[in-house]
Amino acid sequence: MKQSLPLEFRERMKNRFPDNEYQIFINSLDEPPVKSVRVNPRKSGHNSVTNQPVPWCEYGFYLDHKPVFTLDPLFHAGTYYPQEASSMVLWYLLKHIESEDGNNLTVLDLCGAPGGKSTLIASFLNENGLLVANEVIRSRAKILQENIIKWGAPNVVVTQSDPCDFGKLPGIFDVMVVDAPCSGEGMFRKGDIARNEWSVENTRICSERQKRILKASWHALKEKGWLVYSTCTFNSSENEEILNWLINEKGARVLKLEVPEAWGITTVSVGEGNGLAFFPHKVKGEGFFVALLQKTEESKPVKPPKSSGKKISVPSGVKRLVKASENFFFEENAQVWNAFPGRSQKTLSVLKKHLNVLHSGLKLGVTGRKGFVPDQCLAMSWVRSDQFPEIELSKETALRYLKGESITGVSGKSLGFYLVTCNRIPLGFVKNVGNRFNNLYPKEWRIRMNI
Numbered sequence: 001m002k003q004s005l006p007l008e009f010r011e012r013m014k015n016r017f018p019d020n021e022y023q024i025f026i027n028s029l030d031e032p033p034v035k036s037v038r039v040n041p042r043k044s045g046h047n048s049v050t051n052q053p054v055p056w057c058e059y060g061f062y063l064d065h066k067p068v069f070t071l072d073p074l075f076h077a078g079t080y081y082p083q084e085a086s087s088m089v090l091w092y093l094l095k096h097i098e099s100e101d102g103n104n105l106t107v108l109d110l111c112g113a114p115g116g117k118s119t120l121i122a123s124f125l126n127e128n129g130l131l132v133a134n135e136v137i138r139s140r141a142k143i144l145q146e147n148i149i150k151w152g153a154p155n156v157v158v159t160q161s162d163p164c165d166f167g168k169l170p171g172i173f174d175v176m177v178v179d180a181p182c183s184g185e186g187m188f189r190k191g192d193i194a195r196n197e198w199s200v201e202n203t204r205i206c207s208e209r210q211k212r213i214l215k216a217s218w219h220a221l222k223e224k225g226w227l228v229y230s231t232c233t234f235n236s237s238e239n240e241e242i243l244n245w246l247i248n249e250k251g252a253r254v255l256k257l258e259v260p261e262a263w264g265i266t267t268v269s270v271g272e273g274n275g276l277a278f279f280p281h282k283v284k285g286e287g288f289f290v291a292l293l294q295k296t297e298e299s300k301p302v303k304p305p306k307s308s309g310k311k312i313s314v315p316s317g318v319k320r321l322v323k324a325s326e327n328f329f330f331e332e333n334a335q336v337w338n339a340f341p342g343r344s345q346k347t348l349s350v351l352k353k354h355l356n357v358l359h360s361g362l363k364l365g366v367t368g369r370k371g372f373v374p375d376q377c378l379a380m381s382w383v384r385s386d387q388f389p390e391i392e393l394s395k396e397t398a399l400r401y402l403k404g405e406s407i408t409g410v411s412g413k414s415l416g417f418y419l420v421t422c423n424r425i426p427l428g429f430v431k432n433v434g435n436r437f438n439n440l441y442p443k444e445w446r447i448r449m450n451i
């Protein structure tokens with residue numbers, strides 16, 4: 001039995017709908033949440049995809065039941081991401097931007113953890129695009145980093161920085177996604193936490209925080225750049241009011257978005273355009289609000305720092321680890337090798353100057369006393385070349401591998417590193433040391449659940 005809805009929330013929502021619709025809306029908040037996943041188009045093999053597509057996102061699917069994701073090796077392999085269906089509408093907005101500006105975009109996901117929107121953007125961008133996935137809270141930034149690595153895209157930078165730090169990077173992003181921390185009214189079906197934490201005062205605090213985040217980072221958007229602003233809440237102080245504030249304070253233009261009626265999305269007029277509101281009694285998804293805005297102000301792009309001019313010699317064995325290695329630049333730091341898309345090298349140097357960069361591109365491995373040790377990031381990457389022999393594991397053995405156990409029952413293999421797979425999808429590395437296969441799966445990613 002869920003906790004009852006806050007009285008003041010009910011009062012506010014009464015004014016949004018006619019009487020009979022209000023009751024249908026309220027009843028819908030006691031229904032179980034809708035289950036959905038978004039698959040990774042660069043890694044096949046997801047076994048729970050249904051024939052019920054999410055209409056506004058090419059790779060989104062509804063599920064009839066919620067599997068225990070932790071017990072599915074393909075979840076750990078980054079073949080899909082459990083994502084709430086309404087928030088996948090970001091795909092539809094990115095399609096709109098693509099129709100005007102193409103797909104070679106530099107995108108910032110400012111409030112990124114745990115990574116739902118970031119992995120969606122990483123799937124959307126082509127190889128010339130760049131995503132900066134940021135999260136200000138350190139522990140959450142680590143989760144974002146893990147999910148990004150599992151997804152396998154080479155053109156992503158993960159940062160842990162305050163929105164103010166992005167203000168030091170004028171005119172750098174074509175698109176900025178601000179999926180703002182909010183009062184979470186749209187999550188009322190998911191449990192009691194959002195209901196318990198809700199208060200009128202909290203919606204006010206959230207609204208102020210949202211303005212602060214936007215004010216601090218606005219400079220980072222290019223002139224004519226796009227802002228995707230979203231929350232998972234219904235109240236206007238965190239939605240329409242924020243858009244009006246952006247119109248008045250920043251001269252932003254709110255786009256008019258057309259959506260098919262069959263989707264059940266409500267358009268809410270703001271300025272010369274509209275926001276899209278997702279009400280759970282009308283759409284198959286949770287409560288959500290999103291709008292697309294365009295910056296009209298001038299923003300002089302920041303100059304990249306002068307390159308050190310230092311050319312390093314990259315061992316051919318390192319280059320061979322990556323497909324189309326000519327498109328990457330390779331860096332070595334304290335014996336750790338990293339590859340990053342050459343086209344975005346200058347942007348990366350700007351980011352490194354002002355932000356706390358946790359991850360950039362593709363960590364290949366470490367050259368130690370006993371030779372090169374490949375990194376987990378390489379196992380997960382979709383630009384890894386076929387340099388490592390594979391060992392296919394059953395689901396049971398794969399789960400034991402993901403718990404950190406060493407692999408047994410494999411014989412007749414030469415010494416060295418192997419990529420272990422399940423359904424031919426890579427999970428990580430093992431090293432055959434003769435009498436056993438050492439498990440190289442990162443300790444902090446291990447499954448702790450009983451299997």
Ligand SMILES: C[S@@+](CC[C@H](N)C(=O)[O-])C[C@H]1O[C@@H](n2cnc3c(N)ncnc32)[C@H](O)[C@@H]1O
Pocket residue numbers: 087110111112113114115116117118135136137140163179180181182209213
């Ligand atoms: C709605 S969640 C983001 C969800 C994420 N975009 C996704 O799709 O998985 C909002 C995020 O904003 C972060 N956050 C909280 N306070 C913040 C602040 N003052 N500035 C920037 N981000 C903040 C939270 O830690 C949280 O990860």
